[in-house]
Amino acid sequence: MxxxxxxxxxxxxxxxQLHLKQLKSGHRAGHDAVLLAAATAARSGDRVADLGAGVGVAGLAVAKRIGGIDLVLLEIDAALAGLARANADANAIKADMVVLDVEADAAxxxxxGLGPDSVDVVLMNPPFNDPVRHRASPDTARGIAHMATATTLMKWVHTGRRILKSRGMLTLIWRADGIAEVLSALDHGFGSLQILPVHGDAGLPANRILVRATKGGRAPTQIYPALMLNxxxxxxxxxxxxxxxxxxSLPLATP
Structure with missing residues (x-):
């Protein structure tokens, strides 16, 4: 069959600069992925892992901005992973594709090839919607992409911490109203937080936060002036x- x-x-x-194929229906990449890439601090030669990469938008955008990175795209859905691999090839960007659940075990x-302390930079756009408050999409892939459990963020951050080298950096995007969850998840092994609120329109509450954290970092938390999309x-x-x-790029992207 x-x-x-x-x-x-x-x-x-x-x-x-990038031409990427993505599913016509279901989860489709947009501003969140591009803003995440623009907030990711990396240098040429760094090994950069995009966890939950989807069709590769965020990771490939980082590679487009910073030449010479060693990019790894990790995605649980084989169909999306296939599109990510094709997108990397079509845009002449070297990337390793790994089909794996972000919540899989260390072994x-x-x-x-992603053992402990093996990566310089991690970026992630974890599923962020609480299924109790948000009706799940009937499309299975879209539901996986957007729906979180009570432990999703903690598990994704744990994975990032495990594969990052000491002083490696993790950058993520999350719901602004879930900032307490982010701070709690990053309280284990991370410090030197940099937080950038993102507002859809000026005068309205933030709906996203971009956060950069350093494994083993000890500097005080910094909150940047808000970014207004409109x-x-x-x-x-x-x-x-x-x-x-x-x-x-965004201020968080300065190493």
Missing amino acids: SDPVLEVTEDAFLGG SFAAA DEPGVPNRKVQEILAGRA
């Missing part, structure tokens, strides 16, 4: 447009 044919679209990211990660409803912020076009 042949595999079902995936319906995909090809979409431009970073102002056309499984080591077998995939200066007012329907009026995109010029700085954000530069970031989405791949011509600028």
